Amino acid sequence: MTKPTDRDVIRVGTRGSLLARTQTQTIVDAIIAAGHPAEPVIIRTAGDDSAAPVAEIGIGVFTKAIRDALHSGQIDVAVHSYKDLPTAPDPGLVIAAVPLREDPRDALVSRDGKVLGELPPGSVIGTSAPRRAAQLRALGLGLEIRPLRGNLDSRLGKVADGELDAVIVARAGLVRIGRADVVTEAFDPVVLLPAPAQGALAVECRSDDAELVRTLAELDDASTRASVDAERAVLATLEAGCTAPVGAIAEVVESLDDDGHIIAELSLRAVVAAEDGSDVIRASVVGPVERADQLGRELAAELLELGAGELVDTP
Numbered sequence: 505m506t507k508p509t510d511r512d513v514i515r516v517g518t519r520g521s522l523l524a525r526t527q528t529q530t531i532v533d534a535i536i537a538a539g540h541p542a543e544p545v546i547i548r549t550a551g552d553d554s555a556a557p558v559a560e561i562g563i564g565v566f567t568k569a570i571r572d573a574l575h576s577g578q579i580d581v582a583v584h585s586y587k588d589l590p591t592a593p594d595p596g597l598v599i600a601a602v603p604l605r606e607d608p609r610d611a612l613v614s615r616d617g618k619v620l621g622e623l624p625p626g627s628v629i630g631t632s633a634p635r636r637a638a639q640l641r642a643l644g645l646g647l648e649i650r651p652l653r654g655n656l657d658s659r660l661g662k663v664a665d666g667e668l669d670a671v672i673v674a675r676a677g678l679v680r681i682g683r684a685d686v687v688t689e690a691f692d693p694v695v696l697l698p699a700p701a702q703g704a705l706a707v708e709c710r711s712d713d714a715e716l717v718r719t720l721a722e723l724d725d726a727s728t729r730a731s732v733d734a735e736r737a738v739l740a741t742l743e744a745g746c747t748a749p750v751g752a753i754a755e756v757v758e759s760l761d762d763d764g765h766i767i768a769e770l771s772l773r774a775v776v777a778a779e780d781g782s783d784v785i786r787a788s789v790v791g792p793v794e795r796a797d798q799l800g801r802e803l804a805a806e807l808l809e810l811g812a813g814e815l816v817d818t819p
């Protein structure tokens with residue numbers, strides 16, 4: 505394995521999609537700005553070769569090949585969309601930085617600038633995420649939901665060419681590739697709760713690469729990390745993966761303590777929905793930022809008490 509001292513350039517691995525390359529370049533630039541030469545390295549993944557829904561090809565397809573390259577020493581750093589990472593830790597690897605998060609909301613991209621409420625019943629909406637489909641069905645708008653995969657450009661193309669009336673994608677992805685202009689509505693989390701860790705990046709390296717762990721730590725944003733820890737703790741406790749009908753969002757909010765002092769607290773909301781939209785279970789909690797992980801687990805326990813287990817297990 506390459507020792508940090510033998511290394512001239514820090515190799516930062518990524519998938520080949522425009523989104524992956526763009527978000528990796530921001531990390532490469534930040535590492536260079538911190539005074540260390542760095543370059544991107546593109547890794548092919550099984551997910552790139554398949555057009556099947558993620559639920560079929562398996563959780564972690566996008567991230568496994570990149571983690572393998574990290575373990576083997578082919579690359580030194582991996583940049584993942586955090587929401588695509590399985591909740592189980594990968595022994596030997598560490599998330600050294602969670603940089604400041606991009607807008608976590610889901611976004612509607614429709615023709616003629618229509619917002620969701622303006623789409624007539626029977627309109628055809630593309631999304632493959634069971635979480636989005638379930639919450640959308642629960643709104644009872646009579647929309648028809650079609651599976652959707654492929655890169656962002658091809659998804660947007662299906663709206664432009666009339667195959668679909670609208671698609672729902674993560675706003676963060678569009679912002680990163682410079683296409684925020686196509687968003688016709690960014691959903692309030694009350695309407696559509698985003699995936700745990702949506703809009704956040706996970707910057708990962710080998711845990712024994714101590715010097716690099718320290719270098720990357722400079723890119724960490726404490727509030728984003730606490731938020732994402734809480735959201736992912738919900739998912740992990742529910743034993744659900746990135747394709748489960750589970751949404752969660754946390755943010756650091758200011759509130760007053762008993763003595764009237766302003767303190768920062770973590771506000772966490774989560775939803776579990778039946779895929780057919782027949783049931784939606786919501787819960788929320790506010791607590792100390794330092795207890796992010798516990799807050800997530802407590803909220804998941806509450807959701808399970810309310811009957812979430814059956815909804816998560818639905819095949």
Ligand SMILES: NCc1[nH]cc(CCC(=O)O)c1CC(=O)O
Binds near residue numbers: 588673674676703
């Ligand atoms: N599941 C694919 C994926 N992984 C990360 C993003 C967008 C960027 C992000 O959430 O950080 C997307 C596309 C989407 O959900 O529309």
